[in-house]
Amino acid sequence: MRFLPTGDLALSVELGDDISVDVNTRVRALEFLIEQKALPGVVETVPTYRALQVYYDPRVVGYEALCRALTPLVEQAAATAMPPAREVELPCCYGGELGPDLEAAAARLELPIDELVRLHVEAEYLVYFIGFTPGLPYMTGAPARLTIPRLDTPRVKVPAGSVAIGGIQCCVYSVESPGGFWLLGRTPLRLYDPGGAEPILLRPGDRVRFRRVERPEFDDIGARVAAGTFRPVIR
Amino acid sequence: MIRVLDPGPQTTVQDGGRRGQLRYGIPPSGPVDARSFTLANRLVGNPDDAAGLEFTLVGPRLRAEAPCTMAVTGAEAPITINDAPAAAWTTLSLHAGDVLKIGAVQAGVRGYVAIAGGVDVPPVLGSRATYLRGRLGGLEGRALRRDDRLRVGAGGTVRGRTVPAGVIPNWRAEPVLRVVLGPQADRFTDAGLAAFLGGVYEVLPQSDRMGARLSGPRIAHARGHDIISDGIALGAVQVPGDGQPIVLLVDRQSTGGYTKIATVCSFDIPRIGQAKPGQRVRFAAVDVAEAQRLTRAAAADIENVELQEIAS
DSSP states (O other), X not given: OEEEEOSSSEEEEEOOSSOOHHHHHHHHHHHHHHHHHTOTTEEEEEEOSSEEEEEEOTTTOOHHHHHHHHHHXXXXXXXXXXXXXXXXXXXXXXXXXXXXXXXXXXXXXXXXXXXXXXXXXXXXXXXXXXXXXXXXXXXXXXXXXXXXOXXXXXXXXXXXTXXXXXXXXXXXXXXXXXXXXXXXXXXXXXXXXXXXXSOBOOOTTOEEEEEEOOHHHHHHHHHHHHHTOOOOEEO | OEEEEEOOSOEEEEOSOOOSOGGGTOOOOSOSSHHHHHHHHHHTTOOTTOOEEEEESBOOEEEESSOEEEEEEXXXXXXXXXXXXXXXXXXXXEOTTOEEEEOBOSEEEEEEEEETTOBOOOOBTTBOOOBTTTTBSTBTTBOOXXXXXXXXXXXXXXXXXXXXXXXXXOTTSOOEEEEEEOSSGGGBOHHHHHHXXXXXXXXXXXXXXXXXXXXXXXXXXXXXXXXXXXXXXXXXXXXXXTOOOEEEOTTOOSEEEEOEEEEEOGGGHHHHHTOOTTOEEEEEEOOHHHHHHHHHHHHHHHHTOOOEEOOO
16 A cells, blocks of 8 residues: 555555455445545545545645555455445447447457357446546446456447456447447446536446347337436436 | 627636646646636625636627626737727726626736626536646536626625736736646656756647646756556646647646646646747746745735726
8 A cells, every 4th residue: 555646636545456356345335435535625636446535625635644644544444344336337339339349359369259258247246436437437347258358449438338358348428429438339328427417327346237228128228318308227 | 687699719718727636637728827717706706716707819709788897808809898998997886787798918918807706607516717638617517608697696786996017917028927847757867857948848839728738948857758547737748759748737637648847836727728829938946945935925026916996
């Protein structure tokens, strides 16, 4: 564990050197503890794989003093029980124009297409954190059979809602953006909806499952999302 | 009510910024030059973080549909009211029908227009700030357009005041940006660090509210330019594989996987945000204790600015 200054308004607490559920769980537990204790001067926190960034007001608390206040919380974080995770279901239509890399990914992984989809749908994914673009979840959870190098040439534009894999990770692009992951399919849900009452669908620590839908259902859900009448399945 | 006769190339509604949303990937937004923004609000009797306008390179032309009080600060640009010259960094009283015009900037990049009572757009996630890439906040999540009408909140009566000359920044000077090294300074070679701290970097035209892109002596990595993605602070100096630094600003991505050699201190963010394409900047390292001493001093300085009364 180490503290690193990230300028005069923030610091980073690094809790490990790898991408693992264990390290990330401690990162989120530390964030939870900081919120519970309402540490003076802390403004907001940003969890990532293995580090928690803590924004603070140096007029209230200085770097050294905040590191001292955080140290016991880092120790507690290893044994802290957090509120139960939410389970969020994302409908996903695989292949075709919505998942243009499905066939190539299956070939690369030497799997029948249906087997690739089955493995992707049966897995449960953990949202390590949200970042890069609004609402974009960084997730793992797929079986090792689905580990795949990133695309040699990233796409300049990936449509919002694209469900994609790269390395051991799975992500859902939340806005149209560049991307280097293999696009397996698309969800009709909006992970980022700037006009919505709750603009962000997923939160750090959520459990995500994909439900395979065919094109008619994809279109139907999409229409209901656009009309504001679709309620995502969240348990 | 204010009517937008001409918005200029990019004018947005901004307030003090959005808090608590970085963990959802939504940046704070708000003014790039928070110091000038704050002083504009003071001049019209608003709270420091009241919603106003930020313009870029060329100012807007605005018509007051009702009597109102405004102030223009930030980048240096010619200002007129009904074609008669008007002062920057000074309270301006407009009658119904008066037209405020702000021309092309002569120094600096971003200017601020405060309006007594603040621009009344609905807060989104706790803020009126516009996040353009995310189409969030401000006026329908976008920059102002011709014929937009801006509602204005209730403002009190304000006496005319002006910002003392010594408090107005000189945007023509070559800024030295104070940085705290890290979080990944150890991922660069000694020569790379020396280049960063000793070199002169030029601001590139691709710079925007997300980040200032710079060009100068190559900052060499010791072992690769990728890290496990982590949080990106305001002012983070990200160095991708090409060794050219990017200083991340108020509309930055919340997380990223490139090495960050240092972080520009908050009190120097206005300096980099106001550096025009082609302008040169340098970096100087301070330790975090010294940086925070300077942060507190800068906050006290702005708190203690005594606006001078003017005849009205």
